[in-house]
Amino acid sequence: MTTSPRGGGKRPAPVPRVRLVDVAREAGLSKTTVSAALNGTGRLSDAVRLHARETARRLGYRPNASARLLRAGHARLIGYAVREYVDTPWSYMESPYFAQLTSASAQAALAHGYALVLLPTHSARDEWADLPLDAAVMADPLVGDPLVEDFLAARIPVVSDRRVEGRPGAHWVDVDHETAIRGVLDHLEAGGARRIGLVGAHSTSLFYEAGLTAYQAWCRERGFPPLVGLAPHPSTQATRAAIDLLLASPDRPDALFILIEDSPLSILDAIRAHGLRVPEDLLLACVSDDPMAGRTDPPITTLSLRPSEIATVGMELLINALESGDRTPTGRLVETRLEVRGTSRRGGGAEASGPPRTG
Amino acid sequence: MTTSPRGGGKRPAPVPRVRLVDVAREAGLSKTTVSAALNGTGRLSDAVRLHARETARRLGYRPNASARLLRAGHARLIGYAVREYVDTPWSYMESPYFAQLTSASAQAALAHGYALVLLPTHSARDEWADLPLDAAVMADPLVGDPLVEDFLAARIPVVSDRRVEGRPGAHWVDVDHETAIRGVLDHLEAGGARRIGLVGAHSTSLFYEAGLTAYQAWCRERGFPPLVGLAPHPSTQATRAAIDLLLASPDRPDALFILIEDSPLSILDAIRAHGLRVPEDLLLACVSDDPMAGRTDPPITTLSLRPSEIATVGMELLINALESGDRTPTGRLVETRLEVRGTSRRGGGAEASGPPRTG
DNA sequence: TATTGATGCGGGAACGTTCCCGCACAAGGG
DNA sequence: CCCTTGTGCGGGAACGTTCCCGCATCAATA
Structure with missing residues (x-):
């Protein structure tokens, strides 16, 4: 249904936009003068400046953004793409x-x-x-990402949230996966866990690989058995299946570390379906930035990857590079944060020390 | 070997971009010809077209987007702003x-x-x-929204997800609140509810007002008592408080309809804290587009406002107006969808008929 | 051979802005 | 009275592209 207050429409009437030169003519000035008056530049008498501004206002003048861009040489526009969910384009x-x-x-x-x-x-x-993109943010790029290649070939600087090799124009921000993972494992061990299961996923993302590697090294050092459940892809269903597999095993883990950012509720459900209590029978820690994790019962201990921090730092790097014109690649590590909550504390006592930080 | 035309600077090496004219010179053609060759326009021999393309590729030519925009007169860029969360700018x-x-x-x-x-x-x-915005999407605009005014003054067409009065360039998509609300209430009544509580919020959004009005009218028609809990603002805490107030009342509702889109989990928790079972003691329906609502235990009956549908239809309207140049305001209603799930079905039986639709 | 039409390519204006200049004029110092 | 310096404003080129033309050339037809 369409509300059309006036049925009989004439031509679309392509109203010509009022340009700088129109204002100039109306004001009896040159476009140079009007431009200077509006931009606050140049050497102009107050009377002329005011007159130009008033005329512009009266005519409803709006500068043409495209023309400015062409002149300025940049659009102050930054592209943003999430590369992880290639199959389900917008679900991220x-x-x-x-x-x-x-x-x-x-x-x-x-x-x-x-x-x-x-x-x-x-x-x-x-x-x-x-x-007219000046730069681009690539979230979770693939290895040798063609889109990143395209941007670099176009000499458009790129920042990603995954560490990349130093190529001109390719900047990055990342977390120290190894330290972060170890921090969580240490915390679970301190809580009494000796058989810590890891739930990861097959993925193009480096995160799962790095996590798995760090986990295996850590287990080897401690002499703990590596108990890994791998989901074919990071989805709720696959995660649940991986959890099920681990918990159904005869030598069941006494703690679970979920690397996949999944719905906190779904994870708790999966565990309870096995008749296990958290944290009494099983300690639990998840990689998650879902605020919901703090509101479940019990609230879930999470490792936050700090996306906001990553974005802020990454943008800083990117714009720095952009405005200095320097294409030498830069990178920064940001600290993850371990939010210790109920699922990794037996007896519900106060936590040992302040929120441990990694990185 | 190219003769560096501009910028004989030893500064950060502002590498001169290769322009169309550079390709033309290198290929021994005119820029007109090269432009036509690359764009697939004009009348050119295959040999010349190929040669131009090859030269462009070899030099790594990338057309300047700003220049194209200026020529084309439009940027194919659409602004997007959510106006509801003015206080907490990006949390939407x-x-x-x-x-x-x-x-x-x-x-x-x-x-x-x-x-x-x-x-x-x-x-x-x-x-x-x-x-260089061609149009704008305003989500949940305020009444007399200054940002919308600005856009309209700049002759930039706008679409919003709330019905607005017909002003030139202002388009809208919305749901039929009245029908939607009544659909839910009818459904709850059919499930046996006679004392249906409504949880709404004070807000700038029309949605809560329309919802409340429809609810009160419906109650009057049925002779049911209106039981309203109003949160001062649509937050999890305030919603919970409003729920508590309703459930603590001596003549407790036998069904709850939550107008506020809140965390499904939090709502279930709030109810259970009163020792009530869902749906045995209390039927529940929520306005929500959270996929989580389908995965709680029991899964929650929701009224979906269908944001994806709204966005798609709205964009259609907007781009139609944009490309036809027609500024006469248009609007469309989209159907809401009532997802009947466990919280509004006693006995867990199969639902009566297919998912009722409203609108 | 002259006329027409089609084909292949290039010249140059336009898009709307900013900014480097240059010009006119006034004031001030020698 | 001339020279310098400063002020106020405008002319016109650039930014890089697209597209309307016009000018050749050549084949086909009268």
Whole structure:
């Protein structure tokens, strides 16, 4: 249904936009003078400046953004794409990590006077070639990501939230996976766990690989058995299946560390379906940035990857590189944060010391 | 070997971009010809077209987006701002409704060849005046929203997800609140409820007002007592307090309809804290687009506002208006969807008929 | 041979802005 | 009275692209 207050429409009437030169003519000035008056530049008498501004206001003049851009040589526009969910292009907003990364990126960009453009996951060159992008944020890039290659080839600086080799124009921010993982494992061990199961996923993402490697090294050092459940992909169903597999095993873990950022509720459900109590029968820690994790019963101990922090730092790096014109790659590590909550504390006592930090 | 035309600087090496004219010179052609060759336009021999393309490829030519925009007169860029959360500028991604609205908007825009630019909630004119925006999406605009006014004044068409009066360039998509609310209430009544409590919020959003009005009218018709719990603002804490108030009352409701999109888990918790079983002691229906609602125990009956649908239809309206140049306001209603699940079905029987639709 | 039409390519204006200049004029010092 | 310096404003080129033309050339037809 369409509300159309006036049925009989004439031509679309392509109202010509009022340009700088229109204002100039109306004011009896040159466009140079009007431009200077509006921008607060140049040497002008107050009378002329005021007159120009008043005329512009009266005519409803709006400068043409495209023309400014062409002159300025940059658009103050930053592309943003999440590369992980290539199959399900737009579902990443459902992930708290990416939701926070996205909004924090937009916020950080705007704080520097840039705006963020949302690109689709599967973005091909022709999707953004027409966009005057100055830089790009690539969340969870693939290895040898073609999209990243495209940007670099176009000499558009890129920042990603995964460590990459130093190539000109390719910047990165990441967390110290090894330290973070070990921090969680140490914490679970301190809570009495001796058989810590790890739930990871097959993925293009480096995160799971790094996590698995660190886990195995840690187990070897401690002489603990490595108990790994691997989901074919990081989904709720697959995660649950992996958990089931671990918990159904004859030598069941006494603690679980979920590397996959999944719904906190679903994870608790999966465990309870095996008749296990948390934390009495099983300690639990999850990688998650879902605020919900703090509101479950019991609240879940989480390792936060700190997407907001990553976004802020990454944008800093990116804009630094952009405005200095320096293409030498830069990178920074940000600290993860271990939020110790009920699922990893037996007896519900106060936590040992302040929230341990890793990194 | 190219003769470096501009910038004989020893500074950070501002590598001169290769322009169309550079390709033309290298290929021994005119820029007109090269342009036509690359764009697949004009009348050119295959030999020349190939040669031009090859030369462009060899030199790594990338067309300047800003220049194209200036020529084309439009940027194919659409602004996007969520106006509801003015106080907490970027937190809207945590709401499934807005998360879905955002990603669906970006997706729909791209399907039409447009890209979405994320604007901050509190966006002032100077934040986007430099952006070559062709149109804008305003999610949950305020009444007489100054940002909307700015856009309209700049002759930039706007679409919002709330019904607005017909002003030139202002388009809208909305759901039929009345029908939707009544649909839920009818459903709860059919499940045996006679004392249906409503939890709403004070807000700038029309949604709560419309909901409350429809509810009160419905109760009057049925002769049911209106039991309303109002949260001062739509937050988890305030919602819980409102629920508590209703459930602690001596004449407790036998069903609850939560108008506020809150965490499904938190709502179930709030009810259970009163020692009530769902759906045995209390039927429950919530306005929510959180996929989690389908995975709780029992799964929650929800009224979906269908943000993806709203975004898709809205983008259609917007781009239609944009490309036709027609500023006469248009609007469309989309159907809500009532997902009947466990919390509103006593005995866990199969549902009466297919998922009732409203609208 | 002259006329027409089609084909292949290039010249140059336009898009709307900013900014480097240059010019006119006034004031002040020698 | 001339020279210098400073002030106020405008002319016009650039930014890099697209696209409307016009000018050749050549084949086909009268």
